[in-house]
Amino acid sequence: MKIITTLAVVDPDKCSGCKTCYAICPVLAIRMENRKAVIDEGHCFGCNNCEQRCPEYAITMVSRSEPRVVEIHVNRFHPDAILDLCISAKFHPEQVVCFCTGTRAGEIAAAIMDGAKTPEEVSLKTGARTGCKVLCIAPILRLLYAAGITPQKPDGIQWCGNTPTLWDISAETMAKYASHGFCFDLDKNFLEANLAYELGKGENCKCQKRP
Amino acid sequence: MSKTTLMPMQPRVTQYGIAPENLKMRAVDLAGMTSILVKELFPGIPDPVYPGNEVSVIREHATAAISKVDLSKIKPGDSVNILGSHHGFTLLGGEPYAEVLRTVRDIIAERTGTQDIRLRVGVGLRFRESEEYIKRFELDKYFDGKAEGIAPVDRPIVIETEIGALYGLKKAYDAKWIIHTHNSDVREVHFHRQVDRILKPFGMSYARIETRSTYHHNLGPRGANFIARAIFDSPLVQEKFIAAVILQVSPSGIIGIDADNDIYRQNERITVESLNHYGRLVRLLNKIDKCIAVIDCPGPIPYTFAGGLIFANFLSANVDPFDLDLPLTPYCFFAEMAYNRQGQPRFPGVPPINPSMKAVINNYSFKGYPSSFFAEQTPTIVVGNEMAKLFESCPQNPEYMKHAVVSKDLESAVKFAQKIGDTDQIIVFDGAEGGINVSESLRELMTSKANEVSEEVKQDLMPKWLRQRNVSNRA
Numbered sequence: 001m002k003i004i005t006t007l008a009v010v011d012p013d014k015c016s017g018c019k020t021c022y023a024i025c026p027v028l029a030i031r032m033e034n035r036k037a038v039i040d041e042g043h044c045f046g047c048n049n050c051e052q053r054c055p056e057y058a059i060t061m062v063s064r065s066e067p068r069v070v071e072i073h074v075n076r077f078h079p080d081a082i083l084d085l086c087i088s089a090k091f092h093p094e095q096v097v098c099f100c101t102g103t104r105a106g107e108i109a110a111a112i113m114d115g116a117k118t119p120e121e122v123s124l125k126t127g128a129r130t131g132c133k134v135l136c137i138a139p140i141l142r143l144l145y146a147a148g149i150t151p152q153k154p155d156g157i158q159w160c161g162n163t164p165t166l167w168d169i170s171a172e173t174m175a176k177y178a179s180h181g182f183c184f185d186l187d188k189n190f191l192e193a194n195l196a197y198e199l200g201k202g203e204n205c206k207c208q209k210r211p
Numbered sequence: 212m213s214k215t216t217l218m219p220m221q222p223r224v225t226q227y228g229i230a231p232e233n234l235k236m237r238a239v240d241l242a243g244m245t246s247i248l249v250k251e252l253f254p255g256i257p258d259p260v261y262p263g264n265e266v267s268v269i270r271e272h273a274t275a276a277i278s279k280v281d282l283s284k285i286k287p288g289d290s291v292n293i294l295g296s297h298h299g300f301t302l303l304g305g306e307p308y309a310e311v312l313r314t315v316r317d318i319i320a321e322r323t324g325t326q327d328i329r330l331r332v333g334v335g336l337r338f339r340e341s342e343e344y345i346k347r348f349e350l351d352k353y354f355d356g357k358a359e360g361i362a363p364v365d366r367p368i369v370i371e372t373e374i375g376a377l378y379g380l381k382k383a384y385d386a387k388w389i390i391h392t393h394n395s396d397v398r399e400v401h402f403h404r405q406v407d408r409i410l411k412p413f414g415m416s417y418a419r420i421e422t423r424s425t426y427h428h429n430l431g432p433r434g435a436n437f438i439a440r441a442i443f444d445s446p447l448v449q450e451k452f453i454a455a456v457i458l459q460v461s462p463s464g465i466i467g468i469d470a471d472n473d474i475y476r477q478n479e480r481i482t483v484e485s486l487n488h489y490g491r492l493v494r495l496l497n498k499i500d501k502c503i504a505v506i507d508c509p510g511p512i513p514y515t516f517a518g519g520l521i522f523a524n525f526l527s528a529n530v531d532p533f534d535l536d537l538p539l540t541p542y543c544f545f546a547e548m549a550y551n552r553q554g555q556p557r558f559p560g561v562p563p564i565n566p567s568m569k570a571v572i573n574n575y576s577f578k579g580y581p582s583s584f585f586a587e588q589t590p591t592i593v594v595g596n597e598m599a600k601l602f603e604s605c606p607q608n609p610e611y612m613k614h615a616v617v618s619k620d621l622e623s624a625v626k627f628a629q630k631i632g633d634t635d636q637i638i639v640f641d642g643a644e645g646g647i648n649v650s651e652s653l654r655e656l657m658t659s660k661a662n663e664v665s666e667e668v669k670q671d672l673m674p675k676w677l678r679q680r681n682v683s684n685r686a
Contacts, residue, residue, distance in 0.1 A: 003609045024364045047606050049364060052338035063604075094557055096548040097428070099581040100607045131607045132336045132581060134363050135544070138424035160367050163421050164375035165429040173373060177437065181406035181535055181680040187431020190538040190560075194549065197558040 001071040002101045002127020006046035006061040010037045014058035021050035021059060023156035026129050028120050045070070045123070045130040070127040074110045085109040089139075089146035090167060092195050097139040100131020108143045118151040119144070119159055138163055166191065215245040220304065220516070220642025223347075223509050227337050227577040229597045234575050236621045238505040238639040239648045247654045248646035249463040249518050252495065252661040256488050259464025261307050262644050269307045269465065273314040273456065276470040280454045287324035290386035291453075295332040296416035297360075299394045299458060300344040301510055303644055307465050308394065309348035311458050315392055316354060330358035331383050333416025336607065337511070337579035338362035367419045370448070372441035378419035379442065389451045391474070394458040395481045397489035398514075400532045401523055401540040402426075403436040405486060406680060409457055409478050413448065414439035432538055432545040443474065457481060461488040462519030463645050479682050486533060486676045491661075491668045492520055496528035498660040502636040502653060503628045505572045505621075511580035512573065513542070515640040518647040522640045526585065529565040531672070535679040541565060547584050554587045564588040569632025572624045573598060573615070578605035586614035590631050592624040593617050 008029075010021075017035035029043035030050060037050075037058075051059040074082060074093075086093040086105045093106030103126050111125035119140045123129045129136050141162045144151050153159070166188050174184040216239045222231035238244070249256060260268050285291060293315050299308030316328050330350055332341035341360030345351050350358045361382045368381040383389070393412055403411050414426050414436065426438045442448060455474045459467040459481070471477040506522060508515035513523035524532070526542040539546045541562045549561045556563075570590045578601050585591065593599050593615045602611045618624035629635060636653040649657065677684055 001609075005609075006604060006606070045606075049338075053362060053364060061604075092557070094551055096550065099544060099547055099584065101609065102583070131609070134336060134420045134423050135427055135581075136424060137420050138428045141421075142429070157364070157366055160369070160378045160419060160421050161376065163377060163425040163429060165425075166431055166434065169374050169430075177440075179681045181404070181433070182437045183433040183535055183538075184431065184437075187434050187538065191431055194558050194560075 001069060001103070002045065002130055004046045004068040004070065005064055006048075007041055007044050007064050008039050008046070008050050008059050009062050010039055011058045011060070012036045014056045016056050016058070018055060020053050020055060024049050024053060024158060025156070026120060026133055026158055027123050028154060045127065047130040047133055049133050070125075072107050072110050072114065072125050074106045077110050077113050081113060082106045082109045085112065085143065085147055087195070089142045090165065090191070090195065091139065091143070098128035098131065098136040101127045103128040103136070105139065105143065108140055112143060112147045112149070117144070117149050118154070120154060216648050217246045217643035217646050219639070219648065220508055222575060225343055225509070225577065226339060227511070227579045228509060229575070229601055233595070233597045235595065236574075238507040238574055238621065238637075238641055239643070241622065241625060241637070243635075243650055244637070244639070244648055245651050245654050246643065246646050246648045247657055249492065250645070252657065253491050253665060255665065256461050256463050256491070257466050259461065259466055259645065261465040262303065263464070266306050266310050269310040269468070270314045272468040273311050273470070274318065276468040277315065277318050277456060280470045281472050282319065282322050282453060284453060285319065285323040285325055285388055288327065289323070289325045289388060290327040290329070291319055291325060291388045291390060292383060292386035293328065293330050293390045293392055294383055294412065294417055295330065295392045296412050297332060297334045297340045297344060298396065298398065298416075299392075300348075301514060301516075302394060302396060302458070302460060303464060305344060305348060308458055309344075309350060311456060311468065312350060312392060313353055315390055315456055319390070327386075328354065328357065329386060330354045331361050332359070333380070333383070333412060334360060334362050335580070337577070338364070361417075363418065363420045363423055368447070370442055370445050372445045374441050377422045377425065377438065377442055379422065379447075380417055380419060383417040384447060384451060387451065388453050389448070390453050391455040393455065394460050395469070395485055396460040396519070397485050397493070397524070398521055399523065400493070401527050401543040404433055404535060405482060405533055405676070406433070406535075407436050407440050407478060408485065409455065409481055410439040410443050410474060411436055412439070413442040418442065427544040432540070432543055433535055459484065460519065462492045464519075482680060482682050483677065483684060486673060487668070489520070490533060490672060490676065491664055492518055493524055493528065493532065494664045494668055494672070495657060495660060496520070496525055497531070498664065499528070499567050499636065499638070499653065499656065501567050501569050501632060501634045502638050503570050503572065503625070503632050503634060504568050505574055505625075505637060505639045505641075506576045507574040507639055507641040508576065509642065511577045512582045512585060513580060515576055516642045517638060517640040525568065525638070525640075526564050529567065530562050533672070533676045550584070569634055570628035572621070572628055574621050574624070578602055579607060581607045583608055583610040583614060586611050590628075591615040592628055594621050594624050595619070
């Protein structure tokens, strides 16, 4: 759940029209008009991204008169469908994917089932990726791809592309680095056991110990 | 402040914190506070070269260390990026790290003849932080206007690695050559697990959001730092890498500079050193049966310091975070993601946040790090309305204050915490140098356990930690 308490405001006298804010806004709330950034107040999620990267310090954050809450209700969708999508992306539906907003994998799945086809649309429906803007892009992309969606990139640098997971690393690579302290196989077993736990598919989680 | 306490790190003006004048009282000024020096606890940890000497000693050590490094690939007119991280500036006030950066610049210019030397400093989750440090230490002037803070949302560059495409920050790699300039502080052992520790910025400070998110979600809790190795070993980085210059840190302060063209050889040396020095203090925190933790330092909550350790180390002190048999540390993102909506672990095997910490008092810290989890897991008292407002306005902490209570002043907060915790043992994370400000009772406890811990580390833990990492003690 995202509680939006602030709003970005542009000082047009300072704005140089460089488009930095436009290129990084995670909810596409900024447009350029007459070479000046214009923020859609209704769309702004108060994430500070534009304010933090504006090279001219032309953007400030102000308090909203009324906080706005953004959340998606998972129970609008069939739990099996949520579960299937999450499991295919190797997530437990209750697994937290956005640590700032507390958004869980099941909520991202619900947003996708509600029509979101890009990370930006996921953010608009859930609030995820509007806190630190850093930590949760990978799981969002994983869930979109798991749903069979190849998200269309926005006209900016909001995100680049899907990235590898533990399940993509070859056995050969895992073996090559095992002696250096990278416990890929044990981590994989651990995460898979935890994924299965509560889902009625397997044994209780047992922490994987080295032999 | 009594004669037996150590000077806490001073508050500073920053967009991420309250105004220094709004910090009414420091924890060190509470009645009954004293301190304990790292040297008293563990005489085997070497004396620091800083503090204790002028900062010029850092230049002397850096110059000596870099004299052994081959810079011959760099030709006059070549561009060189000195890569740094905000982390370095949080150590001992930041001046030692700033001096390393200046020295590296001067030596490159002198030995290679090039003048196109840039400074690129990465950040964590507070995107202007490095800019603030660059201004504070006047590095922009020193680098002839070529010093810049870089943030994970900045323009990307694709990096093809052994495990697939990852993404770096274009400005980190926009020179012909790079010099990696970092520190050996144990810091986020909950993330890197002391595996390839000095390589970590390649997967973080110099990396885009996709890469950093991959680190925290896509690999496992013990394999995450492989991201840094994968990027370092990539053709892009190998083509540019010249050397790494590492500010060597121990819990007592700066102990030297290590510079090398071979980062893996260097990493082995630093791994042995860090396990030996930090391992003891981390294990000593494990012996604290109950206490109240006071956060009182210019930094975000998990990165506030006591005795050279960060608060995040204390959150996980109920386990051995260096032990790779243990999948999860109590605090890391792989642990945080495993909690349900009621704040309980969803499956067995998730160690709780250090239960010896009966209450946390947040007297002074910065916003800009997701910290709601900490307040949800441990009773938290925030001192003063200014601090409460700071966290309420932070997009990374929309629910922090939902789990915390506000106290009018620090003394009232301590009284309340003592009622909750039924203890007079207090540990303060205030950035004091060379030791920890604690209550008398906690000083007694820590002193009484230090020898036992030293023996445990020497006899049992060091051999295991090194074996798990395939590192020889002779490294």
